[in-house]
Amino acid sequence: MWVPGGMMEHVALPRPPMRRMLPLTLRRGERRLSRRWAGRVLLALLAVAGVAHAEDGYALWLRHAPLEASVATSYRGQLGDVVAPDATATQRAAREELQRGLSGMLGVAPRLHSNAFDGDALVLGTPDSNPVVAEMEGALASLGGEGYLLQRRHVGGRVLTVVAARSDIGVLYGVFHLLRLVQTGASLDGLDVRESPRVQHRVLDHWDNLDGYVERGYAGASLWDWHTLPDWKDPRYTDYARANASLGINGSVLNNVNADALSLSPMYLEKTAALADVFRPYGIRVYLSARFSAPMELGGLATADPLEPAVRQWWRDKADAIYRRVPDFGGFLVKANSEGQPGPQDYGRSHADGANMLADALAPHGGIVMWRAFVYSHEAPGDRATQAYREFVGLDGAFRPNVLLQVKNGPIDFQPREPFHPLFGAMPRTPLMMEFQITKEYLGFATHLVYLGPLYEEVLRADTRARGPGSTVARVVDGTLHGHALTGIAGVANVGAGRTWSGSHFDQANWYAFGRLAWNPDQSAADIARDWVAMTFSPDPAVVGPIVAMMMGSRQAAVDYMTPLGLHHLMARGHHYGPGPWVDGGPRADWTSIYYHRADRDGIGFDRTASGSNAVGQYAPAVAREFGDLSRVPEDLLLWFHHVPWDHRMRSGDTLWNALVQRYGRGVRYVERMQRSWDALEDRIDAPRHRQVAAFLRIQHDEAQWWRDASVAYFQSMSGLPLPAGEAAPPHPLAYYEGLRFPYAPGDGR
Numbered sequence: 001m002w003v004p005g006g007m008m009e010h011v012a013l014p015r016p017p018m019r020r021m022l023p024l025t026l027r028r029g030e031r032r033l034s035r036r037w038a039g040r041v042l043l044a045l046l047a048v049a050g051v052a053h054a055e056d057g058y059a060l061w062l063r064h065a066p067l068e069a070s071v072a073t074s075y076r077g078q079l080g081d082v083v084a085p086d087a088t089a090t091q092r093a094a095r096e097e098l099q100r101g102l103s104g105m106l107g108v109a110p111r112l113h114s115n116a117f118d119g120d121a122l123v124l125g126t127p128d129s130n131p132v133v134a135e136m137e138g139a140l141a142s143l144g145g146e147g148y149l150l151q152r153r154h155v156g157g158r159v160l161t162v163v164a165a166r167s168d169i170g171v172l173y174g175v176f177h178l179l180r181l182v183q184t185g186a187s188l189d190g191l192d193v194r195e196s197p198r199v200q201h202r203v204l205d206h207w208d209n210l211d212g213y214v215e216r217g218y219a220g221a222s223l224w225d226w227h228t229l230p231d232w233k234d235p236r237y238t239d240y241a242r243a244n245a246s247l248g249i250n251g252s253v254l255n256n257v258n259a260d261a262l263s264l265s266p267m268y269l270e271k272t273a274a275l276a277d278v279f280r281p282y283g284i285r286v287y288l289s290a291r292f293s294a295p296m297e298l299g300g301l302a303t304a305d306p307l308e309p310a311v312r313q314w315w316r317d318k319a320d321a322i323y324r325r326v327p328d329f330g331g332f333l334v335k336a337n338s339e340g341q342p343g344p345q346d347y348g349r350s351h352a353d354g355a356n357m358l359a360d361a362l363a364p365h366g367g368i369v370m371w372r373a374f375v376y377s378h379e380a381p382g383d384r385a386t387q388a389y390r391e392f393v394g395l396d397g398a399f400r401p402n403v404l405l406q407v408k409n410g411p412i413d414f415q416p417r418e419p420f421h422p423l424f425g426a427m428p429r430t431p432l433m434m435e436f437q438i439t440k441e442y443l444g445f446a447t448h449l450v451y452l453g454p455l456y457e458e459v460l461r462a463d464t465r466a467r468g469p470g471s472t473v474a475r476v477v478d479g480t481l482h483g484h485a486l487t488g489i490a491g492v493a494n495v496g497a498g499r500t501w502s503g504s505h506f507d508q509a510n511w512y513a514f515g516r517l518a519w520n521p522d523q524s525a526a527d528i529a530r531d532w533v534a535m536t537f538s539p540d541p542a543v544v545g546p547i548v549a550m551m552m553g554s555r556q557a558a559v560d561y562m563t564p565l566g567l568h569h570l571m572a573r574g575h576h577y578g579p580g581p582w583v584d585g586g587p588r589a590d591w592t593s594i595y596y597h598r599a600d601r602d603g604i605g606f607d608r609t610a611s612g613s614n615a616v617g618q619y620a621p622a623v624a625r626e627f628g629d630l631s632r633v634p635e636d637l638l639l640w641f642h643h644v645p646w647d648h649r650m651r652s653g654d655t656l657w658n659a660l661v662q663r664y665g666r667g668v669r670y671v672e673r674m675q676r677s678w679d680a681l682e683d684r685i686d687a688p689r690h691r692q693v694a695a696f697l698r699i700q701h702d703e704a705q706w707w708r709d710a711s712v713a714y715f716q717s718m719s720g721l722p723l724p725a726g727e728a729a730p731p732h733p734l735a736y737y738e739g740l741r742f743p744y745a746p747g748d749g750r
């Protein structure tokens with residue numbers, strides 16, 4: 001599905017923003033309204049000017065650029081004055097968002113009333129804070145604590161647009177939804193929206209170190225300035241909270257899972273408490289990654305054995321101390337016995353012993369433990385893809401009720417494409433939490449335009465078949481498949497202190513898509529992209545259409561030019577920047593590429609069928625049969641599950657070797673098409689953002705070509721086969737690609 005650039009040529013250019021803000025022709029009621037609003041025009045113009053000139057990406061999707069004059073006038077007429085309470089911090093946040101958003105988009109600041117107002121109005125509130133909403137209490141009953149209702153109501157001759165919820169935070173979420181409708185040009189006629197989140201804990205995991213370095217972060221240094229906290233609360237922390245709240249993200253794990261025990265020290269807890277204070281009005285709880293050996297490092301104990309009474313007491317005391325400072329602290333995220341991190345197995349105890357000890361310490365305060373299933377060991381023989389399942393599946397039912405097991409989307413490690421993790425559906429008595437990566441460690445860092453919505457969607461819609469057809473990963477995660485009330489979803493954050501937040505304009509879309517899917521895992525990645533483009537760039541269909549088309553195929557393109565047909569883990573060693581299919585040797589086999597592709601003169605791919613590692617056997621029988629059968633396995637996962645000869649016939653009739661080389665080329669060509677599409681948008685996108693995206697697309701193109709050339713050169717050295725017709729030989733010999741070095745590539749673990 002590609003919208004060629006040529007289709008856009010005949011669409012008129014939008015008028016400059018200042019002209020667009022002035023109403024042209026007004027109907028009667030609108031004229032009256034417009035007089036009422038007019039007094040505030042100047043103020044709003046100034047506010048808007050502040051937003052409009054700074055097209056540096058800082059405003060994210062909350063850009064609220066001026067709408068076409070006629071559209072703005074119509075919305076002003078429909079919304080009227082605003083009646084919104086202002087007694088709590090969250091209520092004030094909702095008012096501020098409305099004021100900021102509507103002034104920006106409609107050209108005038110709305111008139112705000114705390115209560116009682118007679119005309120048509122936009123009414124915000126809970127049953128406690130507004131009498132109109134009090135009368136709707138029945139309709140709110142099933143919304144839950146964070147849900148909301150947006151409704152047009154005719155009450156005693158007045159037309160009311162109501163944002164109603166049972167809690168202030170629900171109202172704030174509703175305000176963001178309403179602003180999104182205005183921003184994307186949706187009609188408010190007959191407005192009737194009911195929303196509540198399908199997943200309880202919607203969390204960003206920051207892999208931020210205390211020294212400001214972000215592991216696998218490509219957006220500059222950490223947002224958290226630990227040195228100036230707690231005294232200086234950078235306004236940026238509030239903007240971060242606003243952005244998250246606009247998506248319904250309600251949790252933030254502040255520090256890296258490769259954790260420093262210092263995060264739990266009194267000094268750092270004060271800093272954490274300061275961030276929690278900033279985030280609280282926006283419904284965001286803070287969490288910390290807990291280093292399992294902290295009782296030794298901070299407490300001077302001789303052990304961190306989870307069954308040792310002194311250790312258990314240390315954690316109880318620590319939890320009490322945290323909750324004294326942060327009464328709504330969310331809990332701990334733990335990476336244990338994985339990649340060198342300490343854990344319960346150091347003492348011969350199980351993951352459940354470790355998780356339960358922390359869960360017991362947090363339980364009196366209502367906190368949770370998010371225990372990661374990303375564990376593997378090169379000492380354990382066998383296929384790394386099978387290890388997490390083997391370690392955890394036997395622990396099903398052994399965890400305390402306030403423990404979530406946090407499972408990466410696939411069994412290896414956030415690769416461009418993986419099958420869904422076999423633990424999903426396999427632990428019915430344990431709530432499993434999804435862990436996606438938003439930062440693009442393996443998908444081109446921040447420079448490649450790769451929209452992750454389709455990746456998330458593919459995983460969430462995958463059918464585990466655990467309880468028959470329809471047992472999707474989404475239903476495991478939202479708790480409906482196995483009846484869990486405790487549910488969660490995490491995304492490894494891609495934000496940093498860089499001005500664009502995410503390292504590029506388009507990487508903001510991945511933060512956005514994660515948040516929207518966390519709220520409702522059944523949403524469509526394409527719909528989400530449409531909203532994001534309209535909010536971030538322009539609601540003009542001539543902008544939305546081509547950009548969404550670019551985005552929607554971009555993830556498949558990255559798969560094609562990096563790791564097509566089920567290949568995986570072929571990146572360069574350490575920093576993971578660029579191709580390294582030749583990576584061999586080093587401390588551990590499962591950190592090499594040859595371990596995964598297994599290419600030789602005869603063929604390529606990892607045999608994970610019953611005749612190989614039998615990873616397929618970890619899936620439900622129906623899925624195992626599909627993945628294990630060469631004639632049924634999706635070709636996109638072919639080499640993940642099968643080792644096949646180079647002349648294996650693909651469903652197209654072509655050989656695997658030819659198909660592999662063609663996939664690489666297809667990926668590069670997709671980037672070229674994105675470049676053309678983007679070039680054609682030059683007149684419709686502000687120059688600063690257009691320039692940067694164009695430059696990044698050039699980088700992406702060069703790197704896609706590099707991935708293709710290096711990979712083709714390497715695999716040809718294995719297959720010894722000629723390239724298919726029309727495919728150019730790599731411009732350099734294999735040794736050239738193998739010799740490239742990138743000592744300061746960003747984001748490497750430290």
Ligand code: GCW
Binds near residue numbers: 258335339374413
């Ligand atoms: O893929 C690996 C990353 C590490 C990361 C680890 C994990 C935080 O390369 O940088 O460590 O995954 O998820 O724990």
